[in-house]
Amino acid sequence: MATVDDVATGGPxxxxxxxxxxxxxxxxxxxxxxxxFFVIPFYSLLAASLFDPDGSVLTxxxxxxxxxxxxxxxxxxxxxxxxxxLYAALATATCLVLGYVLAxxxxxxAGRWKNLMLVLVIAPFFTSFLLRTLSxxxxxxxxxxxxxxxxxxxxxxxxxxxxxADGDRLLATPFAVIAGLTYNFLPxxxxxxxxxxxxxxxxxxxxxxxxYASPARGFLKVTLPLSMPGVVAGTLLTFIPATGDYVNxxxxxxxxxxxxxxxxxxxxxxxxxxxxxxxLSVILMVIIVAAVMVxxxxxxxxxxx
Amino acid sequence: MSNAPESTVSAPPxxxxxxxxxxxxxxxxxxTFTAVKALDLxxxxxxxxxxxxxxxxxxxxxxxxxxxxETPTSGSIHLGDSDITYEKPYKRPVNTVFxxxxxxxxxxxxKNVAFGLERRGVKNTKQQVxxxxxxxxxxxxxxxxxxxxxxxxxQRVALARALINQPEVLLLDEPLGALDLKLRxxxxxxxxxxxxEVGLTFVHVTHDQEEAMxxxxxxxVMNGGVIEQMGAPTELYExxxxxxxxxxxxxxxxxxxxxxxxxxxxxxxxxxxxxxxxPADRAHAESGQxxxxxxxxxxxxxxxxHPIDAPGDVITGGxxxxxxxxxxxxxxxxxxxxxxxxxxxxxxxxxRGMLPVGTKVDVSWRPEFAFLLDASxxxxxxxxxx
Numbered sequence: 144m145a146t147v148d149d150v151a152t153g154g155p156x157x158x159x160x161x162x163x164x165x166x167x168x169x170x171x172x173x174x175x176x177x178x179x180f181f182v183i184p185f186y187s188l189l190a191a192s193l194f195d196p197d198g199s200v201l202t203x204x205x206x207x208x209x210x211x212x213x214x215x216x217x218x219x220x221x222x223x224x225x226x227x228x229l230y231a232a233l234a235t236a237t238c239l240v241l242g243y244v245l246a247x248x249x250x251x252x253a254g255r256w257k258n259l260m261l262v263l264v265i266a267p268f269f270t271s272f273l274l275r276t277l278s279x280x281x282x283x284x285x286x287x288x289x290x291x292x293x294x295x296x297x298x299x300x301x302x303x304x305x306x307x308a309d310g311d312r313l314l315a316t317p318f319a320v321i322a323g324l325t326y327n328f329l330p331x332x333x334x335x336x337x338x339x340x341x342x343x344x345x346x347x348x349x350x351x352x353x354x355y356a357s358p359a360r361g362f363l364k365v366t367l368p369l370s371m372p373g374v375v376a377g378t379l380l381t382f383i384p385a386t387g388d389y390v391n392x393x394x395x396x397x398x399x400x401x402x403x404x405x406x407x408x409x410x411x412x413x414x415x416x417x418x419x420x421x422x423l424s425v426i427l428m429v430i431i432v433a434a435v436m437v438x439x440x441x442x443x444x445x446x447x448x
Numbered sequence: 449m450s451n452a453p454e455s456t457v458s459a460p461p462x463x464x465x466x467x468x469x470x471x472x473x474x475x476x477x478x479x480t481f482t483a484v485k486a487l488d489l490x491x492x493x494x495x496x497x498x499x500x501x502x503x504x505x506x507x508x509x510x511x512x513x514x515x516x517x518e519t520p521t522s523g524s525i526h527l528g529d530s531d532i533t534y535e536k537p538y539k540r541p542v543n544t545v546f547x548x549x550x551x552x553x554x555x556x557x558x559k560n561v562a563f564g565l566e567r568r569g570v571k572n573t574k575q576q577v578x579x580x581x582x583x584x585x586x587x588x589x590x591x592x593x594x595x596x597x598x599x600x601x602x603q604r605v606a607l608a609r610a611l612i613n614q615p616e617v618l619l620l621d622e623p624l625g626a627l628d629l630k631l632r633x634x635x636x637x638x639x640x641x642x643x644x645e646v647g648l649t650f651v652h653v654t655h656d657q658e659e660a661m662x663x664x665x666x667x668x669v670m671n672g673g674v675i676e677q678m679g680a681p682t683e684l685y686e687x688x689x690x691x692x693x694x695x696x697x698x699x700x701x702x703x704x705x706x707x708x709x710x711x712x713x714x715x716x717x718x719x720x721x722x723x724x725x726x727p728a729d730r731a732h733a734e735s736g737q738x739x740x741x742x743x744x745x746x747x748x749x750x751x752x753x754h755p756i757d758a759p760g761d762v763i764t765g766g767x768x769x770x771x772x773x774x775x776x777x778x779x780x781x782x783x784x785x786x787x788x789x790x791x792x793x794x795x796x797x798x799x800r801g802m803l804p805v806g807t808k809v810d811v812s813w814r815p816e817f818a819f820l821l822d823a824s825x826x827x828x829x830x831x832x833x834x
Contacts, residue, residue: 349517350550352537354564354609361538364563368554 191421200415216422223403231385234324242332250340283314315397323391331380339373467493467528474523483509485673498652498664506673507653543610544619551594558590564613580608620652696830701790702739724761730819737823744791746817752808760814768807
């Protein structure tokens, strides 16, 4: 009976306000999800960062607005923070170079192999992240052929010069950590780059050639600027998780390659120092957000749309 | 010393031939078909030259080979004395106005126009860009992005971006195809004006026969990778050499006939019992069977028994099957005794009212307007399918 009424009165005028609400209904599940799994945990993390550092898991913590936590945590872990930013930046730069070449090849040169190559880019995700990183231990092992080759071509010597390796090994060096980060985050670089490059109209590249731009100039003046949204998205998707990564340095590095993610993990789970762990997490988040804002503003991608 | 007088006597170089575009035996083969077959063509410097043909006739492939965007399978392309057949596109003194304009979306209009100059290392481009934008009447839009402009404006930017380089040859690949009819007519006149003003060689690719006739000094009609006929628009229209040209450029009535032979400067043709004549220089077949061609507007029509103005070869026994009034003219379909329908366009002078459907009529044309084509060709060639 109610449905009959609805049908009878539900003409176009009454229908319109209801349709406008559809958007909100569609946002609701996502908003609830974020509230449950981002806002609430973030609040508790922020609260933890202000805990009285004298408390413990057993005796309980008090929120004492102990802001010194931030200063102490930053001072104690400044090396790990700096290392995280450096390693993540190096891994992102390597990913950008490798990923751009790969994405360019897939977008413009792959022809009928395009889909196969894209599947191959994503294929590693079918295996566990940990397993894949562990297998790098085997690849870079001291008695492996990779190390032999690296020594033969003096790669190990070169890495020592820039302090990314010590002795003639590869495993348990900064190089291994950066290589692991690069490997693990490469697909996050390639996919947005591919999406951007794939949209570049090849006729624009032809037009650049017609207007006296050599292939190299045409790339710098047309292809590269038009792929900037992909460069920005790819570097963010690589740099942000790489900075907080806590797996690669523990599996592939040594005690002198500790990144801040591993420190936070250990503070939370082993040392039970929630106050420092929380403060360190907030510091890392602030640094990343600030860096991203500066970067996005500099890259100026809003002009491209 | 003794040579001095001689050198002053020697003729100055023929400037007008120095930059002709010459295609010789130009061929482009793809895996499954041949797009362009041994094309020979000379475009004199300073001409507005149109390559006209239906889609897939090889006209765009030809243009892209001149631009350097496709490599010919064989043959050569010369610009003046230099062989540019395999020259890299960015080294050719040739610029293109692309079909979709291909404006750089990340650059504003001024930067789009300056692109070619900057790539060639010209330092101060401001003045030239300003002059070029003035030529295409877009001065006030210099700092807009291409996406903020209308199709017609984008088209003018594409033109300015190519013209500013003062190429020896400007290639236009269906540049007006994306514009609506009214804008297209305006741009046709505009393009012609600019070409006259700058005096560059324009090679214009189009499938629109009216556009080609409006603008070009010379038209080459292409079909199936070869040039069917080349000449001035009036020449092609008035004296087509193939059924394809007769049908693709305007419309034609093609009537089957037996060629009786040459009689002085006339060729006699027996058409369905009557004898018609065609001037010898318009007869492209000399014996056997032929298609007698006559343009619809050259056919005169009158009710049977009534006199026909300026009669020539008269055929009687037709009747009107369709009449359409299009303002400037009245277009009749006339069913002839042998079953063929002829098109007759009569100018709307007001001398007589429209003849209604079913009227018995005679048709007639001046023999000097008729043309004669070889019967081995398809009479329907070049008619655009509806």
